[in-house]
Amino acid sequence: MTIAQVSECTGLTAHTLRYYERTGLLLQPPPRGGNGHRRYTERDVGWVRLLTRLRATGMPITGMRRYAEMAREGRDTYAARKELLEAHRADVLARIEQLRDDLALIENKINTYDKLMGEL
Amino acid sequence: MTIAQVSECTGLTAHTLRYYERTGLLLQPPPRGGNGHRRYTERDVGWVRLLTRLRATGMPITGMRRYAEMAREGRDTYAARKELLEAHRADVLARIEQLRDDLALIENKINTYDKLMGEL
DNA sequence: GCTTGACTTAGAGCGCGCTCCAACTCCCAG
DNA sequence: CTGGGAGTTGGAGCGCGCTCTAAGTCAAGC
Numbered sequence: 001m002t003i004a005q006v007s008e009c010t011g012l013t014a015h016t017l018r019y020y021e022r023t024g025l026l027l028q029p030p031p032r033g034g035n036g037h038r039r040y041t042e043r044d045v046g047w048v049r050l051l052t053r054l055r056a057t058g059m060p061i062t063g064m065r066r067y068a069e070m071a072r073e074g075r076d077t078y079a080a081r082k083e084l085l086e087a088h089r090a091d092v093l094a095r096i097e098q099l100r101d102d103l104a105l106i107e108n109k110i111n112t113y114d115k116l117m118g119e120l
Numbered sequence: 121m122t123i124a125q126v127s128e129c130t131g132l133t134a135h136t137l138r139y140y141e142r143t144g145l146l147l148q149p150p151p152r153g154g155n156g157h158r159r160y161t162e163r164d165v166g167w168v169r170l171l172t173r174l175r176a177t178g179m180p181i182t183g184m185r186r187y188a189e190m191a192r193e194g195r196d197t198y199a200a201r202k203e204l205l206e207a208h209r210a211d212v213l214a215r216i217e218q219l220r221d222d223l224a225l226i227e228n229k230i231n232t233y234d235k236l237m238g239e240l
Numbered sequence: 241g242c243t244t245g246a247c248t249t250a251g252a253g254c255g256c257g258c259t260c261c262a263a264c265t266c267c268c269a270g
Numbered sequence: 271c272t273g274g275g276a277g278t279t280g281g282a283g284c285g286c287g288c289t290c291t292a293a294g295t296c297a298a299g300c
Contacts, residue, residue, distance in 0.1 A: 004246075014247085015289055023287095035296050037247055050229065053222040061287070075236075082233035085226055092223050096216055102173040103212050106205055109170065113202035116195075123277075134277085135259055143257095155266055157277050181257070 001040040010048045017048070024065050025051055027072060057092045121160040130168045137168070144185050145171055147192060177212045 003014045012020070021029055027047055030038040054064050067084055070077035123134045132140070141149055147167055150158040174184050187204055190197035 002246080013289075016287085018248090019288065032248095035247075037296090050225070053225045055287090056222045057219060057226065078233050078237050082230055082237070085230050085233070089223060089226060089230065092219060092226075096219055099177060099212060099216055102176045103209060105170070105173045106177065106209060106212075110202055110205050110209065113198050113205070117198050117202070133259080136257085138278090139258065152278095155277075157266090175257090 001042075001045070003038050003040070006040045006045055006048065009045060010052060012048065012052065020048070020051065023061060025061070025068050027068065054088070057088065058095065059088055063088070121162075121165065123158050123160070126160045126165055126168065129165060130172060132168065132172065140168070140171065143181060145181070145188050147188065174208070177208070178215065179208055183208070 003017055006012075006017060007014045010017075020026060026044065030040045030044055033039050051064055054067070063084070067081060070081050070084070123137055126132075126137060127134045130137075140146060146164065150160045150164055153159050171184055174187070183204070187201060190201045190204070
């Protein structure tokens with residue numbers, strides 16, 4: 001697959017894909033065709049999709065890089081990788097809880113507008 | 121109240137409080153004491169606390185500024201302010217849903233590590 | 241042979257939301 | 271009178287995650 005196709009099917013721009021590669025987020029830099037263009041595999045796409053989920057849930061680039069580094073080291077890091085993901089899951093769940101709390105206050109405010117408007 | 125006290129009880133730094141004021145997020149700039157220092161009221165604190173909830177739920181500064189502008193205009197904008205908050209609520213709920221989806225994929229990944237490690 | 245278009249690179253630039261700096265004023269305690 | 275601490279200002283700087291630019295290469299189609 002070309003970079004444009006991967007861009008298409010992951011939602012990341014070609015720029016971002018190259019940036020991710022430069023910054024060490026890919027398992028390995030995709031090999032090049034005769035013209036020097038990157039050639040991605042389905043497996044690369046799967047990996048990038050996982051990256052997008054991690055990003056979407058707020059994992060910083062440095063965290064994703066640590067995860068990628070471990071993934072490159074192979075089976076020995078299964079436990080560590082799982083722990084990293086579990087810690088991240090805990091973060092996300094906590095953020096969702098916090099979001100609910102904050103939203104509750106905002107909903108109170110919405111209700112006060114209802115009351116204020118009812119009085120007019 | 122002094123800026124330090126407001127900082128203390130809202131969690132924002134004095135720097136950030138001044139920044140919020142400069143950028144038009146306060147209902148009005150707090151009046152100054154004889155020494156030129158800002159004097160905040162309890163009402164200011166309540167307002168800042170609302171701002172922090174809006175920020176925490178991802179409302180951009182520009183959105184908060186629009187909200188503050190409307191609040192300065194008085195009763196006429198009740199409906200518009202309520203709509204703004206409702207739109208924001210919808211955003212946040214959607215984001216929570218998205219977060220859940222993304223998290224589900226990450227949890228799958230955690231489970232695959234369990235399986236992979238079980239095979240060792 | 242020339243154009244077009246998809247790709248390549250190194251490196252600069254950007255938008256957001258702070259965060260901090262330098263230089264200053266003011267007030268109070270010792 | 272001095273020092274310290276809390277505040278003031280305008281404006282610069284920062285960290286993150288992209289995002290884009292400029293200049294170049296290559297392959298295919300006319």
